[in-house]
Amino acid sequence: MRRNHPRFQGENFKRNLDLVAVSNKSPRKKGCKASQLALAWVLAQGEDVVPIPGTTRRAHLEGKRAALELTSHPETLRASYEVAPKGASAGERYAEPGMKVVNL
Numbered sequence: 329m330r331r332n333h334p335r336f337q338g339e340n341f342k343r344n345l346d347l348v349a350v351s352n353k354s355p356r357k358k359g360c361k362a363s364q365l366a367l368a369w370v371l372a373q374g375e376d377v378v379p380i381p382g383t384t385r386r387a388h389l390e391g392k393r394a395a396l397e398l399t400s401h402p403e404t405l406r407a408s409y410e411v412a413p414k415g416a417s418a419g420e421r422y423a424e425p426g427m428k429v430v431n432l
Contacts, residue, residue: 340419
């Protein structure tokens with residue numbers, strides 16, 4: 329799938345990897361993992377948005393549960409918006425055929 333995904337091609341891929349590297353620094357400063365901050369961000373998007381994270385181990389489940397606590401700290405979420413604001417990723421979200429069916 330990634331072979332045809334615009335965000336994983338050429339200069340887009342390099343720019344997005346740079347964004348990931350910068351984004352991974354912010355959670356460490358807050359004492360959490362990037363995956364926890366990402367899950368907290370999704371949880372903060374509204375009551376009509378429901379993340380469905382998969383997990384295979386109890387330790388992973390506990391880590392995901394910790395993301396609930398991050399949603400009560402707006403400054404933590406604000407930091408993630410500053411590091412990776414909406415539209416910061418390079419390339420279209422989907423390849424051309426996929427973009428044609430988005431939000432039909």
